[in-house]
Structures are given as C-alpha cells and as structure tokens.
Amino acid sequence: AQKVTQAQTEISVVEKEDVTLDCVYETRDTTYYLFWYKQPPSGELVFLIRRNSFDEQNEISGRYSWNFQKSTSSFNFTITASQVVDSAVYFCALSEAQAGTALIFGKGTTLSVSS
C-alpha cells in the first residue's frame, strides 16, 4: 500500500529564512511518481513539481529546490529566502505508474511566513 508522511504539521518562519518541508513515502512499486502541490488560502491546488522514481537528480526552480533520495524514501522541498506569499499548505503526493491510479496525498504542512 502507498503512504505519504509529512511529519511537520505546521512551520512558522520569518521572511528571508530558508525552510525545508519533509516528505517520506512508502510504496512497493519500482515505478512511481512523486509530486508537491501548494494550496494557498484561496483553495486551489497548485502543481509545483513531478519526479519519477528513476530520476534522482535534485531540481532547483528559482527559490524552490527538491531533494529526492530513494535510499531514504524521501522527497524534501526547500524554499530559500521565504516570502509572505509562500504562506500556504504544501502537500506531498505519490502515485503508481498504472493508468487510472489515484494520487495519494500526505496530510500537508502549513507554512506561515511572517514579515
């Protein structure tokens, strides 16, 4: 069975601080996909990144970076120089490769960035 664990329920930081959101996953499949979504107070789910299980390269996109380590089944997300607009709930999610398979979410981490 698949499972995604986001151990941090809430994180509060001050603007310009760096923050890392942790994500640990479980799956028996060898081919799977990992995702991060942002949900601002307005409620929509904003796609941030997708990574497949064969690609362990870390990725950087502006202030965002992701560290994927299969050895520890982790897919952590770092925001550098956080801003107030980063305040949101962040979800890590996992899906298997088979067509029609649902995306399974972690419980989410609420990030609050104060000025």
Next chain:
Amino acid sequence: AAGVIQSPRHLIKEKRETATLKCYPIPRHDTVYWYQQGPGQDPQFLISFYEKMQSDKGSIPDRFSAQQFSDYHSELNMSSLELGDSALYFCASSLQGSRYGYTFGSGTRLTVV
C-alpha cells in the same frame, strides 16, 4: 491552455438533499479523478474513471455515485446529504495515468446546512 473545469464553484444544500457536481477534463485526457477535502484535511481520493470505466475506488460513501460520459466529462452524484459532506470537491484529469501528471480543477465548495 484549457484547464479542468468544475461546476458549480459553490453549492449550498440542505440535509437529505441531493447534489450533482460536474467536471470537464482537459481535452484528450483519458482519466478523471474525484477528491474530497474536508476543512483542514488532505484531499481524499473518492473514485476514478479511465476511458469511461471505473478504474479505482477510494473512500467513497455508498450515498455517492459517479460516472464518466461519452464526451469524457464526469459527474459526482451525492444523495441524502449530511453535514459532514461539507467539503471542497476536486476533480483532476490525466493522460496515461501519472506519466504526464495530474491537472486539478478549482474545486466545488459544497456546504450542507
């Protein structure tokens, strides 16, 4: 680019009433998924359809049913509504499973009073 369209955006119903939510996936996407997100919760998978056939089932109550039509749009029907059904309902679509990712609609906020 076209996105996933959900209607209505907001819906208020009374207990024991029936509600129908609609989802129009991205053109050529072959799979539709329905999720329920209660206040302060993560999105919970309800049901999915691949090429108009039910492909996966999650924690969908027996009072709920869904289908995907020949034009690939999907409807989630909820009967005998309860206060606990108040939630944000998301529809998502994908092409060939998770290979190319999932696109979520803006959601329908259902309030049961």
